[in-house]
Amino acid sequence: MHDPATPAQPGHRTSAWTLIAAAVAVPAIAFAYVGGWLAPHRLTPAKVIDQFQHNAGTFAGYRRNHAKGVCVTGHFDSNGQAQAYSIAQVFAPGQRTPVVGRFAIPGSNPYAPDSSVPIRSMALRFALANGQQWRTGMNSMPVFPVATPQAFYAQLQAQQPDPATGKPDPAKIAAFFAAHPETAAFRAWAKTARPSASFATESYWSLNAFAFVDAAGRRQPVRWRMVPEANDAGSAANAPGDANYLAADLTERLARGPQRWQLQVTLANPGDPTNDATKTWPDDRRTIDAGTLVLERSESQASGPCRDINYDPLVLPAGIEASDDPLLPARSAAYADSYLRRTSEEAHLPGTAAPMREASR
Amino acid sequence: MNATPDRFTPAARALHWLMAVMIVAMLFIGVGMVATVSARHEWLLAIHKPLGIAILLLAVVRLAVRLRHPPPPLPADLPVLQKLAALASHWLLYFLMLAMPLIGWAMLSAGGYPVMLGESLRLPPIFPTSPVAFAVLRHLHGTFAMLLFLTFLAHMAAALYHGLIRRDGVLASMLPAPPTPADDSDQA
Numbered sequence: 001m002h003d004p005a006t007p008a009q010p011g012h013r014t015s016a017w018t019l020i021a022a023a024v025a026v027p028a029i030a031f032a033y034v035g036g037w038l039a040p041h042r043l044t045p046a047k048v049i050d051q052f053q054h055n056a057g058t059f060a061g062y063r064r065n066h067a068k069g070v071c072v073t074g075h076f077d078s079n080g081q082a083q084a085y086s087i088a089q090v091f092a093p094g095q096r097t098p099v100v101g102r103f104a105i106p107g108s109n110p111y112a113p114d115s116s117v118p119i120r121s122m123a124l125r126f127a128l129a130n131g132q133q134w135r136t137g138m139n140s141m142p143v144f145p146v147a148t149p150q151a152f153y154a155q156l157q158a159q160q161p162d163p164a165t166g167k168p169d170p171a172k173i174a175a176f177f178a179a180h181p182e183t184a185a186f187r188a189w190a191k192t193a194r195p196s197a198s199f200a201t202e203s204y205w206s207l208n209a210f211a212f213v214d215a216a217g218r219r220q221p222v223r224w225r226m227v228p229e230a231n232d233a234g235s236a237a238n239a240p241g242d243a244n245y246l247a248a249d250l251t252e253r254l255a256r257g258p259q260r261w262q263l264q265v266t267l268a269n270p271g272d273p274t275n276d277a278t279k280t281w282p283d284d285r286r287t288i289d290a291g292t293l294v295l296e297r298s299e300s301q302a303s304g305p306c307r308d309i310n311y312d313p314l315v316l317p318a319g320i321e322a323s324d325d326p327l328l329p330a331r332s333a334a335y336a337d338s339y340l341r342r343t344s345e346e347a348h349l350p351g352t353a354a355p356m357r358e359a360s361r
Numbered sequence: 362m363n364a365t366p367d368r369f370t371p372a373a374r375a376l377h378w379l380m381a382v383m384i385v386a387m388l389f390i391g392v393g394m395v396a397t398v399s400a401r402h403e404w405l406l407a408i409h410k411p412l413g414i415a416i417l418l419l420a421v422v423r424l425a426v427r428l429r430h431p432p433p434p435l436p437a438d439l440p441v442l443q444k445l446a447a448l449a450s451h452w453l454l455y456f457l458m459l460a461m462p463l464i465g466w467a468m469l470s471a472g473g474y475p476v477m478l479g480e481s482l483r484l485p486p487i488f489p490t491s492p493v494a495f496a497v498l499r500h501l502h503g504t505f506a507m508l509l510f511l512t513f514l515a516h517m518a519a520a521l522y523h524g525l526i527r528r529d530g531v532l533a534s535m536l537p538a539p540p541t542p543a544d545d546s547d548q549a
Contacts, residue, residue, distance in 0.1 A: 006528050016525035023521055024514050027385070031510060034389050036396035044396050131483050133475045149398045308473060308492045314403060315474065318481035322403060330398035339472070343496035 043153055045337040048330070051156040052338075056108035060345040061355030064338040066121055066137075068112055069104030070199075070247045071304025074258065074295035076126060082265055082290035085220045086212035088319030089128045091290060097126045101295065102306040103199040103250065106139075113243035118193035120246070122204040122226060123311035124293070132317035135309075137331070138204035138226060141193065144277035145186040149330035154180070182278040198249045200230045200259045208313065208331075209274035209323040212265070221268035221323060223281065226261035226293055250298050263290040274323040310339040368534045370430045376423045377535055383416050384458060388510050395503075410465075411478040417462035424455060436529045447519065450512055457509040463487075464505065468498035 008016055032038045052064040059067055080093025090097045101124040105117050119140055126134040146152050158176035162169045177183055196202055204226040211219040230253070242248065253259055267286045273279050301307055314322055314332040322328050345352045369377065387409065394405035435444050469476045470486035471494040477483050488494060524532030 008526055008528060013526060016521075019525065020518050020521045024518050027517075028514060031389065031392060034396070035392035039396075042396065043398050045398055045402075048398065130481075131475060131485075132477070132481065308490065310472065310474075324400075326400065329400050329403040333395070333398045333402040336395075340496065340499055343472075343492040344500070347493040347496040349496055349500065 043149055043330075045330075045333040048149070048153055048156070048334045049337045049341065051153060051160070052108045055156060055160050058353055059108060059110050060353035061342055062108075062110045063104075063342060064108055066104035066106055066123075067108050067110040068114075069102045069121075069301050069306070070250060071299045071301050071306035072101045072103060072250070072254075072295045073297050073299075073305060074099050074101070074293065076124075076263070076291055076293050078291040079289065081288050082212070082263075085214055085222070085265070085267070085288075086319040087215050088134065088212075088317045089130050089132070090126050090134055090317065091319070095129070097128055099293065099295070100125045100127070100305045100309060102301065102309070102311065103246070103298075105246070111243075114246045115195045115243075118190065118195045120196060120199055120202050120204075122199070122202075123306070123309075125306075125309050125311065125315075126317075128317050130317075133315050134317050134320060135311050135313060135315040136206060136224075137311040137313050138206055138224075140196070140202040140204055141186065141189050141207075142205050142225075142280050143185045143189065144207045144327065145183045146180060147182055147276045147278045148326050151180055151182070152327070152330070155183075182276075185278055185280070197245065198230070198253070199246055200250060200253050201228050201232065203227050204261075207277045208325040208328050209268065209277075210316075211274075211321045211323055213319050213321055219321065221272065221274045222265050223268075224263060224265045224290075227264050229260040229262070247298070254296065254298055258294045258296045260295075261293040263293060264288070265290050275325050277325060277327055308343075310335050312336065312339075366433050367530060368538060369432055370426065372426050373423070373430060373432070374535055374537070376419060376426060380416065380419055380423065380458065383412060383419070384509070385513065387412055387416060388506060388513070391506055392510075407479075410476070411482075413462040413465050414478060414484070416458060420455070420458040420462075424459070427455070433534045435531065436527075439529070450516055450519070453512055454509075454516065457505055457512065461502065461505055461509065464498055464502045468495060468502055471495040471498055 007013075029038065036042050036044050049064045063069075076090060076097045076099050078091050078093065078095040078097070080091070080095075082088075082091040083093060089095060101122060104121045104123070105112065105114060106119050106121065107117060121137065121139045123137040124135070128134065146155055155176055158172045159168045161167055177187065206224045209221050209223050212222050213219055250259075265288050266281060267288070268274065268281055269285060272281045272285070299305070312332050312335045314328060316322065341352070345355045348354070368374070390405045390409050390412070394402050394409060435447060439447075466476060466484065467488040470488040471491050473490045473495075475483055476486065488498075520532050520535070523529055
């Protein structure tokens, strides 16, 4: 049936065992390298999320950034004007697409006062009728401080509180800005920005560039922003001492009626940078109005429908693609790590921190 | 003499080597994509999902081939413990190559993600949306990937042990037939 064994001679045996050992060791070492265990300097998603936790602490059950937020629901009404540039079903004329969104403020602390930062964020998940999804996370500023994940990580490191004072070291932050002149546009914006009294009166920018793809397969680099209909100064009802005035303001406005934004899509000219979120495109670029976002109700993030959504900006439908912006894959990878950590806490998996009572839901 | 084959069927051998390449590539893609924030994360993930479904489909075909055509017997003089190890590791490999894609698919379903295999090709969810299930399945996916990689290493080492040390025809049973069709049993 089979060969009776004709074993190797002793001399050959040694070389055979050596060969077997090498055949196991080489893929094992390659695997460990690719997996990052032998590449300690590689920036991994876990390192980025660890740094958020070093800076602000671990708030189990919460997102590791933009931890404080509120769920919103509504829909997007397309007017069809973006259809010439993108085959995404969400842009078909007259198409209404349900939206689950989330307003938030940046930072890892879910109890931070709303006035602690001038930035507000809007994240949206469009559930297209064909089952595809479009997820986007936008911020209320036109430019991002840095252009690369490495610079972002360096910024987080510079902001880590000094154990002696419990506050970030101003010298380290100054050194970071000095080493990163690309932050100038953001800093100029931040200098004049004031924490707004309402989520509803803010514009929200995609920051990163994307590409719209039309029926002929042509790629048009774009950026988008949500421009609010509301333009008042904000409700006067907010007591200055209230740390949570944004959610209260939103509830109050929505009780009066839906809040609306226009989706403005800016089309890049050839040569406009798509890989640098620190640079705006010139003002004269063509902008199309793609439709109206209508938000109808808000709910607590502890029990609302946005809780279990990871607003990964690379969850895109056919007709919208990522650009070459290096921040996009980094956001996607880091958000996935944050999502795994908070859902693991939610699941009470061994080795995870117990979710805080209000946070756990 | 012809009643028991000394080689796997051509279909089994073709599936073995094709899937060996796919599964090892898949393990490297998977471990690499979660360990970087670079653009590799994005394009490796885009390969990972359709490749996983392709492995799932091939594994089903392969299981059918295996059940229809029993493999050549192991050498009669192989120690019982080694025979047991061979049997157990082969079924572990079958289990993992079927389970891994299903867990990945279920995990994305539980996380509420659309399961996209390409620009517009979407698979239906196979698990209800649940953050708790997502976390459990995601950890299982990673743990089983490590187990699969270790089983692959052991499998490859054992195959080389048979081919280089014992020289008992076990490795040859998965290799292409030699050009001159020699009846091995005559040489015995």
